[in-house]
Amino acid sequence: MRPEERIFRNCLASRGLRYTPERNIILQEAFNRHDHFEAEDLLYSIRKKEKRTSRATVYRTLELLVQCGLLQVVDFGGNSHHYEHVLGHQHHDHLICERCGRIIEFTHRQLEKLKEKVCQEMDFDGRSHTLKIFGICDQCRGNTKR
């Protein structure tokens, strides 16, 4: 059994909820993807495969997947939420190209330290963070520096 399925089953069971066919379809579709995606996209993909699932169930299930720690909402400033995998991905932040919209992931160990320092100085109990850097990606600059 795929690890995400086991986790989802366990999480649901521990809350007295059921692993239904609809939830299975949505889980599969969410983990077939390997980029950031939107709820409406997911719904569209599922319907294209003639698997009928309601919009309400998609939204409800994505919320459950977030609660179970399998997915995460990530906000790129548009008018809709985006989701990404948590399972199998370490924490990372994002570069966002303002010209082509490309999203590039990165991690930087110093950022974690800096976060600790800021929290200490501000007497804040920081639990999580998001850093987004907006600019122009290398492709859009035609691979010329600056």
Add this chain to the structure above:
Amino acid sequence: MRPEERIFRNCLASRGLRYTPERNIILQEAFNRHDHFEAEDLLYSIRKKEKRTSRATVYRTLELLVQCGLLQVVDFGGNSHHYEHVLGHQHHDHLICERCGRIIEFTHRQLEKLKEKVCQEMDFDGRSHTLKIFGICDQCRGNTKR
């Protein structure tokens, strides 16, 4: 003349646009505030003072104020945009208390350096960034550490 008014007038003039009474009211109201605010709040405040202004004009004018560099959109993850002053405020980032919703501003000079480093390593021309740290504020922890 208040500096924000001069800037707004100049910016509008340079684009062949007019400084109207409605735009004046909205500018004033936006700069009376000294925290993060939403378009609907602003509209409500204006109407409470019996100054009739349409929702469309408020949204349109806020957009102009952003384009003129007087305001900035800042996203706290809710379902609506928030605005904050740019004029008279240096760049800063935000701590967001997940219990009481309080927004705390901070600046940290190392963050700018780190951003430069990340951009260099990733071959990305970074123009701006936002860092949000989510957690629990000192007040919500009852002023006890951790």
Add this chain to the structure above:
DNA sequence: TATTTATTGAGATTGAATCTCAATTTCAAC
């Protein structure tokens, strides 16, 4: 004054997200 151009506002529209509730499914107990 006449003409052009920008602006406004009431209301319609969009679109993501949520809600409602009757019908259906699931599961455990008998």
Add this chain to the structure above:
DNA sequence: GTTGAAATTGAGATTCAATCTCAATAAATA
């Protein structure tokens, strides 16, 4: 395998911020 309680689903209604439409109005210009 029948029964009943509890969870789940889906079609469609609803919400809400934000945007759009377009006729009426105001301001600038000739």
